[in-house]
Amino acid sequence: MRKVSDIARIAGLLALLTGSALAATPALAQSGSAANPLAKKAEGKPGDKLLVEADELIYDNDKNTVTAKGNAELHYGPRTLQADRVRYDRGSSRVFAEGNVRLTDQDGAVVTGERMELTDDFKTGFIDSLRIQQSVQRRGETVRTRFSAPRAERIEGEQTRFDYGTYTACEPCKDNPEVPPLWQVRAAKIVHNNETHTVYFEESTLEIAGIPVAYLPYFEAPDPTVKRKSGFLTPRFITSTAVGTGASVPYFFNLAPDYDLTVSPAFLSRQGVLGQAEYRQRFDNGSLNLRLSGIFQTTPSAFLPGPLGAGDRDFRGSIESRGRFYINDRWRTGWDLVGVTDKWFLDNYRIRNQNITTDYFREAVSTAYLIGQGDRSWFEARGYYFKGLSSFDWQKEQPIVAPVIDYDKRINGPGEIGGEVRFEANITSLTREATDFQGLPRTSAYLFSPSVNGISYPLYETCSTFNQASCLIRGLAGTNTRASAMASWRRSFIDDAGQVFTPFTYLRADAFFTNPSLSGYQNALVPTIANVGEGFNGRVIPAVGLDYRYPFVSDFGPLGVHTIEPIAQIIARPSETRIGRLPNEDAQSLVFDDTSLFEWDKFSGYDRAEGGVRANLGGQYSVVTASGWYTNVMFGESIQVAGVNSFRRGDLANVGLESGLETRRSDFVGRFQVSPNQNISFISRARFDQADFKVNRFEAGVTARFAPFLPLTLSTFYSYYEAQPLLGFSHRREGVTASATYNITPNWFLTGSALVDLTHYLDTRDLYATALASYFANPTGTLPVYQNPGRFYLSGLSLGGGYQDECTTVSLNYIVSPIATALGTRERNQTVLLRVELKTLGEADLRQNVGTVTTNDGIASVR
Template identity: 30%
Template sequence: MAATRRRAAIAAALMVGLMSSTALAQQQPTPPSSGAAAAPAPTQAAPPQAAPKKDQPPVLLEADQVDTDNELGITTATGNVQLSQGGHVVLADTISYSERSNVITASGHVVMIQPDGEVMFGDYAELTEDQKQAFVDQSRMLLQDNSRLAGYQAERIDGRYTRVTRGTYSPCKLCEDDPTRPPTWQIRAKQVTHDNTSHDIYFRDATIEVAGVPITYLPAFSMPDPTVDRRSGFLTPTIGYNTNLGMFARVKYYYDISPDKDLLFDLLPSANDGLLLGTKYRQRFTNGYLELQGAATYTQNPQASSTGTISPTELRGWVQGIGRFDIDDSWRWGFDLNRVTDNNFLLRYNYSAEQLLTSRLYTEHFAGRDYFNAGIYGFQDLRPSNTLEEPVALPLITYSALGEPGDTLGGRWSFDAQYLDLWREQGVRSRRASQVAGWQGDYTNSLGMVTTVNALLRTDAYAIGNLKDAANGGPRDDFTRFRVFPQGQIMTRLPFVREDGTVSEMIEPIVAFTAAPNYHNSRDLPNEDSEDIEFDSTNLFRLSRYPGVDLLDGGQRVTYGVRAGVYGNGGGSSTLFFGQSYRLQHNTDFAVNSGLYSRQSDYVGRLELTPSPWMDVSYGFRLDPTSGAQRMHDFTGSFGPSIFRVSGSYLYINKLELQNGTTADTTANLQEVSGGVTSSFLKYYTVGLSTRYNLAEGGGPVSTSLTTTYQDDCYTFSLIMERDYAQRVGLASGNRIYFRMIFNKLGTFVSPAFTGTSH
C-alpha cells in the first residue's frame, strides 16, 4: 500500500525528568509508596472528555499510514509516526488511540521528548490523554545534563511523580567499544522516584557501584534533580583520625536563603578539642558582594614559654571577610578582614596555610589612567620565628596619574603620591609623605637603535616618633626629615635579528647610564620596606634596585648587558641574558653580600629554555665579579612528556650581612631543593611523587608526598600519602594516608586519614 500523510487531532504527551546534584538533599515531601511497579491497565485510567480541551494546544500527527476502526473507536498510525503537542513529542513505529478509554499506546522504538529537553526511550508505552498517567516498559532516559537513568519499568503518576522500578542512574558515558560494560560509577536502586514539583529524586534500597563493584549501601537518600542549581541540605561529611584532633567528624550544612544569599554551617567535633563551630555567609548585591566566614572553639592552646610548653584552655578562633561595593561608575569601596587568635589555628583545623594575614578597609577611584586609593591596613604574621610587632597603616593613601604617550616632549609624564602613617603600640611611629614626578620618552633611529630616557624628581617628608637612641637605647625626641632626590637614566639597546630557516636569531646589547646625587641613606629614618634586597636580572636596569622607597639608590652608574635568543616558528624559544653594573662611587648602604656592595656589582644572568612542550627550564644566577663565587642560584625545570615528566627546583641565596654586622631576616644561607615525578602511564591514570629538602645548615627534609589518581569524565579517585617534617609547637607532624573520591553530580567523599607522628 502506498504511504500516505495525514493529520489527526489526538491528545498526547509523556515526560520524565530526573536528578543531578553534588549534595545530598534534606527531607522533602514523601512520594507515594508502591510495591513492585506494574503497567496500569488502560481501563484504570479515568476517561476524560473525548474531544480535546479548548485550552490544550493543537495536536499534530504524522505517519506513513493512518487507519481508523470506527466500530472499536481506535485510530492506528504506523511507519515513522510522530505525535507532537505543546512541545511534547512522541516517536514510534506504531501509535494507536482509543476514543473509548482515551489511552494512547506506542510501540517499537518509542522515543518521548519533553519541552525541557529530557528524552525517554522504551519498547512499549501507554499514556492517557491528559498526560498525567503513563507507563513505559524497558525505559531508558537521557536527562537534561546528559545523565542516564534506565529501569525495568517507568510510571508517570498524577502528573507529578515519575517512578522507575529497578532503576540504574549514572552521569558517566558508556564505553564506546563495549556499551554493555558498567559505567565508571552508577547507583542501582529498587525504586527511583522523581518529584517534578519539588524537583527531588528519591532512591530506595540503593547501592553505589564503582566499575560494577558495590562500595556502599544506602537504604534511602535523596538529591535535587538537574533543574536545581542549589539546594539546602547536608554536604558529604568527613570522618577521620589524626594526631592533633584524635577521632573527628566534619559535618557541613548548606542553607539556601534566597537567590542572592546563602549560609554554610561547619561543625567539627573531635576527641581532643571538643566542638568547633564555623559558618560562612555570602550575599550578592546589585552593586557588589559580601562574604563572611569564621570559626571558634574553646580548647587548649599549646604554646611555647620560658618554662617550656604550656597549654592554657581558652577561646580560639578565626574570622575572615571580603566586601566589594560600587559607589558609582568610578568609585568603589571594600574591605578584607583576616584575623586569627593564634599561629596554629588555621593549620590545625585545615582552613588555610597562609602565613601572613592582611586586613584592610579602603576606597578607590578610577578615572582614565588616574588611580586613587585610601585605606587602613593591618597585618598578622603567623610565622613562629617572627617576634616583631606588626604595624598598622593609619592610613595609606596613594595617587597615580599617567599622561598620554607622546604628548610631552615626545614622551609621557607620570605623577605618583603617597602618604603613609605606620603606628605601633610600642615600636617606632613613622609618617611619610612622598611624591614622584617623572617623564619617559622612547626614540628609535633609522638603524633600529632604541633609546629610552627616564627622569624623575622625588621628595619625601618624614615625621618619626618613639625611635630608640643608638647610644643609650632610650627613646629619642620626635623629629622630622625632608629630602629631595632627582634621578635620570638613558638606556640604549640595539637588537640584531636574523632569519635562518624556521628560526629567528636575536642578539641585543644594552647599555644604560643612571645619574643621581651621591646620597647616603640616613640611619635616623626607619627602613620599613627595603630590608630584603633581591638583586638579579629582573631589576638590574631599574632606577632603584631597592624593593621599596625608604632607601634611595643614589650615585652614578653604568649598567650593561646582552640578551640573546633563538625563536622557532613552532613556538619554541631559548634566551640568555647576562649583565652587570659599575658604580662610579663606593656606597656602603647596600648589604655586603647583596651583590651591590662593591662599585662593581655581581654578574647576574638568566637562561630560559623552552624548545618544545617536553622541556621548560629557567635558571637565574648571581656570581661574585672577582672570585666567581656563587651568590645566588635559582633553577626550575621540567622535562619529558606527560607519560613521564620530571620536575625540580633549586634555590641558593647567601646570607645578607649588613655593614654594622647585623643580619637581615636570615642568619644562614638559604639553600633548598625540591623535585617531583609525574606519570600519566595510562589514559586515565596519573602517579605523582614530590619531595622538598632544606640543604641549609641545621636543615633537613621538609615534606614528601605520593599521589595516585584515576580521573575520567565523571569520577576521580586519589590515594594520597604525605609526610610533614615541620616542627611546630601545638601541631604534630608526621605521616598521613587517605583517599578521596569525587562523584560527578553527586558529591565528594574523603576517607578517614591514617596518621602517625614522625618524631
C-alpha cells in the first residue's frame, strides 16, 4: 500500500503533466521527499514532459496554477530547475521561480538568481540577480567562468543577454564575496550566444581589483567551451632599432575541425609589412604544420652589409615545417625543417622556432626521420642539415648528414648458451664542402703572452698545413661514409658465495669510404691533410672479457642495509688500427668518469674503436635505510695491460689525449652521492691525476625541495675542468649554475637562475684563433688581442617573480643572456619580459631590451 505523501506526489505530477483539475486537500499537503516515478512512464517523447518533485504541491483550479514549495525540483529534458518555490501557470505555460533559484543547463552551466520567469521548457525568460557559473577543461585544468547581472533575458536557450553585467574567470572571495575579483570585464550589455559560443561585450571596461584600466567600446571573444574559433588573437608588439616600432595582429581561420590557418601581418615603422602565415592540419595518423615568413624591406641599410649582415637584401624570409605521422603502432615518420634566406632573419625579426639551438652560438637543425620500435628492437633512419645562424659561422664547414641509420636488436641466447645476444648496426654518411679546423695554443707550458697594456692573451698556431702538434681537424671536407656492425653476447652467473661472473664477447666490424676534398676553400688557410687514407678502409675487432662483482651485504636494522662491492673487469682484443688515418666525426666527445669506467668501449661514437687489453678496477659502497636515506661511493681506475693504448695516440681531433686514459694507468675516477630523503639529493664526481692526485675534473650538484617546512626549491651545479691545450682548451674552465623558486604564498612566487663563469678568460678560442691566423697570413695592422673580461663573469642571469591563481598569471622577468654579435665578440643582452594571462580572455607578452649592447647581430648602428 502506498503512503499518502507518495499518492499526493503522483497525483500532483499527473496534474502538472496532463493539465488535470485535481483538488488539493489539506490531508494531501504532506512533507517528505520522493523521486519522480513517472520519469520513464510519462507519455510522449523523452524530454517533452515537465517533471516535478517537491515537499509540497498546491493546486489552484481557479487560477489554473500548480505551486511546488520546499526543495522544488523541475526537470525538462536535460535541464533542471531548483528553487524554494515554483509556480507553474498552465494557461500561459510559464514557470515562476523564487528564492535560491538554480538552473542547470544541458552543458553543465549553472545559472543562479533570486527570481526567474521562464517558459515551461526553461529556454526563454527573464532572470533577476543573475549569476552563471560554467566549468570547462582547458589544457588539463578546470577553468570556471562567471557572469552576473541585476537582470538578464534568456532567449530560446541559445542566448543570454545581461544588462550592466560582469564577466570573470576568478573565484569570489570566500570571506567577503562582495570584494571585486582580481579582474573582471564590466559592460553595459553582454550577450552570450550558446549556439555560436561567442560572448559579445558593448561599452566594456576591464577592471583590475575593481579599478578600471582599459576601455573598449566593443569586442567579442569565444566562450570557454571553444577550443577553436575564427577571430583575432592577442596582438604582439615589436620594437627594435633596425625594424622600428610595430605590432603583429594575428587572425585565426578555423577552416575545419582538422585544419586551420593563422595569418599574422606585422606592421613595422622602419621596414614595412612582415607577412607570416601558419597552416596546421591533423590526420587520422598524425599532423603537420607549415609556417611562411617574408618581408620586402624598405630600409635594408638598417642592417650591416654582407658578410656581417643582410643589408644588401631587399627580400628576406623563412620557411618552417614540422610533420609527425604514425604508420602503425610500431613505426612513425616525420620531419622538422627550417629554411632561411640569411642567418640573421629569424633573430632580427624576433621569430621563434623550437629547432633553433641558442647558447653562445646559434644554429637551425633540420631533420627527417623514420623510426621503428619493437619489443626488444629499435630502428631509426635520419638525415640532418645544419644552418649556422651566427655571423662568424662559415656554412661550408657545416655538414649535410644523410643518412644516419641505427639498428639495435636484443634476443635471448640459444639453448644452454643463454644470456643475451645483441646486434647493433650504424651507417653514417656526411658531406662537407670545407674542412673545419682549429689552431692549438703554441705550447702547452706557456699559454699566454706577456702583458700588453695590462692584458694577456693566448698564442695559437696557424693551420696552413696539418700538423697534429698545431692543428685540429674537427671535420673533413668531402664525403665520408662509414658502416659499422657489432654482435655481442653476455651472461651472468652467481655462485653459492654470491660472486657474480659475467663473461661477454663481441665482434665489431667497420667499413669506411673516405673521399676528402681540398677544393672549395675561400680563405688563405688551406690545410693539407696528407695522412688521411682515401678510398675504402676497414677494421675488425673481436673481443672477449669478464666482469666480476662480489657484493657483501649486511643489514644493521635502523642503520640500514650496507653493501660493499668490489668490481673488476678485463677485456682482451687486438689493438686499434689506422688511428689518425680515418675521419672522426661522431666520437670527439670523450669524458672519462665514473659512468664510463666499466664501458666496453669508452669512445662516444662509432668512428673510433677502443683496442688492446684493458683492465677496469673499482668498487662501490652504498647504504639504504628504511627512512629513505641513500648513500653511494664509487672509486676506480683503468689500466692498459697490453697492446696499443687507443687513447695515447690522438686522431685528427686529438681525441684521447689529455682524457685521463692516455697513460698506462689512468687517472682515478670517483663518485659520491647522498640523499637524506626524497627531497634532497647531492652528487659529485671527480677525476684525479694518477701521479699526484691533482683534480683534473670535478662536478658537484645539489637539488633540494624544502616543502612543506619551507616553500623553496633550489638546485646548484659546480663544474671545474683543467686546461687541455692539446684539445684546444688553453685554460681551465670553471663555472657555477644555480636556480631557485620560492613560493611566498600559494599565489605569489619568486624565481631566479644564474650562470657564472669563474674562469679568468672566456672561451673565445675559435674566434681568436681565426683572427690570429688571418693576421699571420697577412701581417698588417696590429696583432689581435685576447680580451680578458675578468673573474666572475656573469654569463647568464634570470630574476623574476609573479602571481598565479585560477584565473590570472602575471610574471615579470629580467634576463641577461649571451649573444653572438656581428663582430664575433660576446656581449650580454639584457631584457625585461612582462607576461600577463587572463584566462579565457587572452595573454600578452611585452619584451624590452635594456642596457647597452655594443652591436646587435647583423644590425647596423643607428642612422
